[in-house]
Amino acid sequence: MKRSSVKELLHSDKFLQEVHVKGWVRTFRSNRFIALNDGSTINNIQCVVDFENTDEELLKRITTSAAVSITGTLVESEGKGQSVEVKVTKLEILGDSNPDEYPIQPKKHSLEFLRENAHLRIRTNTFSAVMRVRSTLSFAVHKYFQENGFNYVNTPIITGSDAEGAGEMFHVTNFEANKAPLNEEGNIDYSQDFFGKETNLTVSGQLEAETYAMALGKVYTFGPTFRAENSNTTRHLAEFWMIEPEVAFNDLDANMDLSEDFIKSVLGYVLENCKDDLTFLENRLIQEEKTKPQAERSEMSLINKLNFVVDNNFKRVSYTEAFDILRNCKPNKKKKFQFPINEWGVDLQSEHERYLVEKHFKCPVILFDYPATIKAFYMRLNDDGKTVRAMDVLFPGIGEMVGGSQREERLDVLKSKMAELNIDEEELWWYLDTRKFGTAVHSGFGLGFERLVLFTTGMGNIRDVIPFPRTPQNAEF
Template identity: 40%
Template sequence: MKIMSILEIYSTNNCLHKLVVISGWIRSKRVSKIGISFLTVYDGSSIHSIQVIACKSLLNYFTEVLKLTTGCSVIVTGYLQLSRGLLQVYEIKSCNIQVIGWVNHPELYPMSAKRHTVEYIRNFCHLRPRTNLIGVVTRIRNMVFQALNKFLNNYGYFWVSTPIITSIDAEGAGSVFKVSLLDSNSNCKIQTRSEINKKLNFFGKEVFLTVSGQLTLEAYACSLSKVYSLGPTFRAENSNTKKHLTEFWMLEVERSFTNIDKISQFSEKLLKYTVSYVLDHCISDLVFLQKIIDPNIFNRLNDFLNIKFINIEYSDVINILKKNNINNNSVISWGDDLLSIQEKYLTDNYFKSTVIIRNYPKSLKAFYMRVNDDNRTVSAFDILVPRIGEIIGGSEREERLDFLENRMNEIGLNSNNYSWYKDLRKYGTVPHSGFGLGLERLVLFITGIKNIRESIPFPRTVGSADF
């Protein structure tokens, strides 16, 4: 039974001194000279742990209890009672402690009771969930996941599992991982490339790990109207920063018969709903983060909920940045992509709010975004949040076949590879829009942690794919 469940049940019903059973791991142990040990036990269900009092009258006190160290797993049977100590309200006076798992060589245990840096525990991703910080982040990540699904379900969106293995590059940028059966130990030098492909090409063509499920999701949006996917995506970009991963989770939303105004407003509602959901369901975890990560976390998240997002045109953003001379006197021109320092200036300094930037130059955006009447820009938007930068990117999708083919030709895509995608424009085409939300970046924003590698259980980055 979960520790928090015990506390809630017995404190609510005022039924102390009832026999309870808990299972968990030892976080710390303190031994008094009078033959009493104080064990701190946690089970991962919350940030809270509970103190267990073990007296020398226990049958295994001297043979086992005194030998317990951080990380050992136990099942404790005892009586819940009010604590005489100042650090906790409740404690358990044990009548039986069963040791389930010992820690071999406690002096070498990587997750010892002392405080470790995030860089240190990152080397032990299989053990770092045992720390308070990663436990907190994991529970909040779970709550974000639940909130996104609940919000979209409430609005009648259908979940669609889009392919992870794909034959197309959805972004047209070439930053993809190729999937191959090639044995790295085989002697390939004596074979031609065509011979290797013929023998080892499982799918009969080159395939890749998906960078986005959007194109396939559009196929379902053009039949079921409102759909979304939520799963892993992969980008082969050589970006080794605190905000980039090569494997990350993406929420992608598509809706037919809608435009950029409606879909951007919907994405704002989704973000605020998710933050509100975390505030309602993760109060203890947020209090922990307030103490060690971000003293302003509650004010920051509540401000996010109460301030309406700023809507601004890309062209106006360029003028603001020119006027205020951002990025060490480097001149920014219309058509340039925004740098992180410029995004940070807009959200943290100039507007002091979340910003929605609209109508980017088409040269900066993907081929599937709808070209505006000026033929220079596309009906696209990015949502930038303070401290993080871009967290959502979306657009109206190009529903006009001739415009879509022109964009493919402009950037050098082989439109024959997208014949099925063009069919969506041939057979009952409709205006439709959508957006993508990076799950890890949202977790990064909510928690206030500094590095995105702590927002995902097993981070994959340039030069690192352990576990």
Template identity: 65%
Template structure:
């Protein structure tokens, strides 16, 4: 059997030629039969459309037809003919059908009916066979491809930064420890502490929370680099916005200042979303209809004013508004929702960290465009961000999108050794442990900048899914590492 001689459903639909022979392979979505004929809807994952196979019981043995049920994998050979029904231009008149592997119709959980998202998460090993999840992961692929294409065209180099590290780039302390020590009887020091000097790496190590710091080292040699890899946060959170394992895109650029950083991030986001609109058109149209149905089920005050495709075009067709944190805070403080106490988190003093509701108000109500906020208070940002001359703010920026709020965070990095060391002292960050990072400020330092984009947050925005667990194939969350 030559499996590689099959034609993908996507290619067959695009060719649209009748009176040719074809071999299709895929999974049965539905089968409906009468005593004269069976109609089988087949999908092979190559596109959103199913392809209809017409099976005559005089040609296909009844024993074979009995095994063809939802979830079964089959190989069908036949002639492509003009379709007699609506919904498709052509169909396959089967001359031979083979069931590949076992098929237990009664036990297959993904039946042709509406299933809850929670049920599908519990069956994550099969959920990609549904239209919704197949569409999501095809879109995810195109977004990932667009990321690499964009940076390749710009002359950036991909750097694979460590997954196991001894540093905590964010300073959050919520990391997954990596150890080979005997957890039942770990070695101890004279003071009674666990002796990590006897561990595999001879020191405490954890899974990375970010590739940024190592990315900076690479940028200060190759000028423009990006990382695209898994990151991990041991945050005990069960919200729709958090994962314990997720993917981050983090470009770092030498000879860039804060404005250069904003320009790159805006161009980058518009490029990859435009790529998805062009190359995932049918999947996004399907997800747009799905999102519209979801919106109908929400309370009126929680509904989005824009459909999914409208939100994507809103980002690609509008120049991003740039506004300082201080100006944005004044706008929010004087806004009707704040004055009428409709914000869950009221805006009061300068220095308040903005919440999603504030970010969405700026984008969706006030400016009606994507927004880049810059010059945040130093006290609420990380140690590595470049301090501004006012002594109160840093050259940080966040990009805000409709429906989701912050999607990108970045900054110009602090290249001045004395100011960086002083900031680390303020925050209690060990100079000895970060000697290698400080070395880059001693030898050939230069202004440089970068940003981070959580890939799942991007996929969530582009697909319109309400829960971030539904845009990664096998989500890792508290209590969940089954698949």
């Protein structure tokens, strides 16, 4: 007999038909009522056991997290909270679960405890909801780009270049520990290593994506990236996923148009297709907010926050204009900012970005034309010689969501900027080639996928929106 999902049964009106469903027991009460979940939905289906005609030993094996197979009749529910239920005619235990040893009991657990049991935390309502939203967001990303003429490019995970110039990269080597050969200068001789040079795990696929954009026109990458930053904040991971489109012939204005349309599309798709999960996560957040001081509570519910982004036009403001607004605002004058705004050229912090979005403009904001000194070498230099064609998209509650730019397409300017930053031309000879052979204006942006999932689900820690977080001193699973 064909197996139905719990989600299908909950939306079915084919009463009095025999159905077959498999899943895991969430709760079993009164030796009669099984709350069954198979991961297809946040909601459980109630399965009613005829305990008088069921073997007592079998009933004892119906414990939280046991895997079961149930055949029965779909009927209208007589209880509150569900429209249908299954009257069980046949029950089989597929996998026992010892209630004395199973750590995820049907009660509230701290997120810290659940991180320690990351292999089992997906069985909770919170994490199953988060991961279904993550899956839907991932599909929406590919859907948007595929429907808009982009080619999906798989850029290298192992690379010899540092796209961000940050230097915080994981090294890749085939040398045994403490046995690496040395050259005449006493340094490690990477010419004898597997790749014949020093290599690392990538922090970005952007540079490689640019080369493909200059032939395919519109490309995007969506893959894992790595940063060896010794940070234990709620916003950092050592392994994370990046979405990076690159488009030939797009200037900064077109890049801003793309970022806004893309974000609205993927969030709109999730709002339409994850209603039950978002409602659950919103209610969870409401309860969590009640435990915070009034001043720290969010002014918007989760779903309202998502609609705030989808329904509003993004305000476009130059860095210089934003700097003047922040320098003259009350929080800055009254020294309420943790990082005061005094001199032009400072890198804006999350508190500044959120002020612009939540208090001043009351809509998502795109800042552009940043000081060149705080941005990467590949961003196009403006005619003023001190700003670059960079852009950041700012969201409520989180600050920067997207970072991008019009790329520097002029070979002489690019080489000059690389020289200023001591970036070796020989290391990026292939990147410079794209400026020699048919160079053209092009632009792109990067969006950290986990940050987008964090915003969409309302979770407070980025470790809770990726299946198995990789952080300093933590690679357990």
